Amino acid sequence: GEDVEQSLFLSVREGDSSVINCTYTDSSSTYLYWYKQEPGAGLQLLTYIFSNMDMKQDQRLTVLLNKKDKHLSLRIADTQTGDSAIYFCASGGYNKLIFGAGTRLAVHP
Amino acid sequence: DGGITQSPKYLFRKEGQNVTLSCEQNLNHDAMYWYRQDPGQGLRLIYYSQIVNDFQKGDIAEGYSVSREKKESFPLTVTSAQKNPTAFYLCASSIARPGEETQYFGPGTRLLVL
Numbered sequence: 001g002e003d004v005e006q007s008l009f010l011s012v013r014e015g016d017s018s019v020i021n022c023t024y025t026d027s028s029s030t031y032l033y034w035y036k037q038e039p040g041a042g043l044q045l046l047t048y049i050f051s052n053m054d055m056k057q058d059q060r061l062t063v064l065l066n067k068k069d070k071h072l073s074l075r076i077a078d079t080q081t082g083d084s085a086i087y088f089c090a091s092g093g094y095n096k097l098i099f100g101a102g103t104r105l106a107v108h109p
Numbered sequence: 110d111g112g113i114t115q116s117p118k119y120l121f122r123k124e125g126q127n128v129t130l131s132c133e134q135n136l137n138h139d140a141m142y143w144y145r146q147d148p149g150q151g152l153r154l155i156y157y158s159q160i161v162n163d164f165q166k167g168d169i170a171e172g173y174s175v176s177r178e179k180k181e182s183f184p185l186t187v188t189s190a191q192k193n194p195t196a197f198y199l200c201a202s203s204i205a206r207p208g209e210e211t212q213y214f215g216p217g218t219r220l221l222v223l
Contacts (some may be wrong), residue, residue: 030207040217042113042214042217043201043214044214045211
C-alpha cells in the first residue's frame with residue numbers, strides 16, 4: 001500500500017533553522033501537507049503544497065517538493081521553543097490522507 | 110467560531126463495554142473522518158463519511174461503528190469487539206470536492222481501558 005516515511009526525531013538550537021524531511025510513495029497525490037501536533041492536542045494544519053509546485057513559502061515556513069524523488073521538506077526559520085511539537089507529513093487526494101509517523105522536534109537553548 | 114469539537118476529552122472503558130465518542134462540526138463540511146493515533150505511529154483511518162446517511166470503512170474499521178444522521182455530527186462507537194481500544198482518537202472534516210481535500214482536525218479524545 002501507499003506509505004509516508006519521516007525521521008522520528010530532530011533536535012535544534014533556538015534561533016537555528018529546522019528541516020524536517022518526508023518521502024512518500026503515492027505518485028497520484030494532489031496535495032502534500034504538514035500538520036503540527038502539540039502534546040495532548042489535535043493536529044493543526046501548518047501548510048500544504050499542490051503537487052505541481054516546487055516551493056511554497058509562508059512566513060517562517062518553507063516547503064520544498066521534489067516530485068521526481070517523491071521528497072517533501074519543511075524548513076522552519078528562526079526556530080523557537082514554541083515550535084517544539086510533532087510534525088506530520090501527509091500525502092493524498094480525494095478523501096484519503098496517508099500520514100507519516102511524525103517527527104518530534106525538540107528546541108533547546 | 111467555526112470548528113470541530115470532540116467530547117469527552119478523556120473516556121474510560123470497562124471490559125465488555127461499548128463507548129461512544131462525539132464529533133461535531135459547524136464548518137458546513139460534507140466529509141467527516143475518524144482516525145486512531147497510537148504512540149510513535151501515524152494516524153490510521155477508521156471510518157469516513159462523504160455525505161449524510163453514508164459512510165465507508167477505513168483501514169482499521171473492525172471493532173468500531175459509526176453513524177451519520179446529521180451533516181454536523183459523526184459519532185464513533187468503540188465496541189467490545191475492539192480488543193485494544195486504548196488510543197487517541199481524532200475526528201476531522203473537509204469539503205468533499207476534488208481539489209478541496211484539506212482536512213481539519215478536532216482536539217481529540219483519549220480512550221483508556223480500566
